[in-house]
Amino acid sequence: MKHLLSIEELDELDMSRILTLAPKIKRKRGISPALKGQSWGLIFTKSSTRTRVSFQVGIRELGGESLFLSNNEIQLGRGESIADTARVLSRFMHGVIIRTFAQDDLREFAKWGTIPVVNALTDEEHPCQILADLFTISEKRGAVPGKKIAFIGDGACNVCRSWLFAAAKLGFELSVGAPSGYQPDDETVARVRKAAGRKAKFKLTITEDCKEAANNADVLYTDVWVSMGKEGESAQRMKELAGYQINRGLLQAAKKNALVMHCLPAYRGKEITEDVFEAHAKDIFDQAENRLHVQKAILTLLSKQGRKGS
Numbered sequence: 001m002k003h004l005l006s007i008e009e010l011d012e013l014d015m016s017r018i019l020t021l022a023p024k025i026k027r028k029r030g031i032s033p034a035l036k037g038q039s040w041g042l043i044f045t046k047s048s049t050r051t052r053v054s055f056q057v058g059i060r061e062l063g064g065e066s067l068f069l070s071n072n073e074i075q076l077g078r079g080e081s082i083a084d085t086a087r088v089l090s091r092f093m094h095g096v097i098i099r100t101f102a103q104d105d106l107r108e109f110a111k112w113g114t115i116p117v118v119n120a121l122t123d124e125e126h127p128c129q130i131l132a133d134l135f136t137i138s139e140k141r142g143a144v145p146g147k148k149i150a151f152i153g154d155g156a157c158n159v160c161r162s163w164l165f166a167a168a169k170l171g172f173e174l175s176v177g178a179p180s181g182y183q184p185d186d187e188t189v190a191r192v193r194k195a196a197g198r199k200a201k202f203k204l205t206i207t208e209d210c211k212e213a214a215n216n217a218d219v220l221y222t223d224v225w226v227s228m229g230k231e232g233e234s235a236q237r238m239k240e241l242a243g244y245q246i247n248r249g250l251l252q253a254a255k256k257n258a259l260v261m262h263c264l265p266a267y268r269g270k271e272i273t274e275d276v277f278e279a280h281a282k283d284i285f286d287q288a289e290n291r292l293h294v295q296k297a298i299l300t301l302l303s304k305q306g307r308k309g310s
């Protein structure tokens with residue numbers, strides 16, 4: 001594995017390697033030498049609690065050093081090109097983890113740099129989140145293929161988009177309950193269906209009826225209604241997404257022991273009610289913790305790539 005740019009581009013074998021290694025890393029939590037002597041940079045243009053901290057702690061636990069490079073504090077924020085930044089950082093570092101807006105900026109960095117690039121969230125995808133979520137589901141409910149995952153809320157967001165490609169790669173049922181205007185676009189859906197090929201357990205439903213989406217689901221999943229960068233649409237989103245909430249009523253439609261998941265941060269009373277969130281808090285925070293273990297698995301596999309020189 002050279003980079004982790006998206007779930008769409010992730011090789012199925014690499015996905016399975018990550019999901020096999022993560023539980024082993026979790027069982028043997030502690031310092032290991034996979035990144036010994038390595039320096040990894042985190043270039044973040046958007047806010048982060050979980051991704052930033054879990055990557056920095058994970059790099060340290062793997063014996064490496066991390067440098068947090070806020071976009072505003074490096075010359076990138078003053079107009080230095082991505083191509084030049086990538087070529088410079090490739091002379092110093094062993095890998096970079098980037099959180100930004102445009103997916104193409106990640107591709108540009110990967111094109112010009114000679115070190116692994118990890119997507120820590122873009123407007124298009126959040127692959128590390130979904131890999132941790134897949135690990136969480138398998139840990140708590142067994143094999144993901146054969147399960148029904150219902151995504152409720154902003155079905156056009158980065159997290160849902162990564163879910164779509166995960167369903168295609170692994171072969172499971174994904175049902176998106178989202179209002180029109182917040183559903184995955186046709187081009188993405190076509191790409192997902194093509195990627196799924198003939199996988200027997202793959203099924204994709206997109207509906208405005210969240211009860212239908214949640215019906216008999218093994219997992220109810222949600223994300224914020226207002227993703228980073230969409231703050232200007234806040235009022236409109238609150239209105240249009242108002243019915244697309246995980247609450248007690250919706251839980252009735254799902255399987256009795258359905259897992260409730262949230263990538264966090266959570267806004268109670270918006271995408272999820274306080275009571276449902278708190279009733280499922282243990283699982284939700286286990287899900288958050290798994291970011292660390294999965295990302296350590298990703299870094300371990302990428303570190304084998306290391307520096308190739310300029």
Ligand code: CP
Pocket residue numbers: 047048049050051052121129263264265
């Ligand atoms: N879920 C997630 O990526 O959280 P942060 O934005 O806090 O990193």
Ligand code: NVA
Pocket residue numbers: 121157158159223224226227228263264265
């Ligand atoms: N869809 C959200 C995910 C936050 C982790 C966002 O992009 O803000």
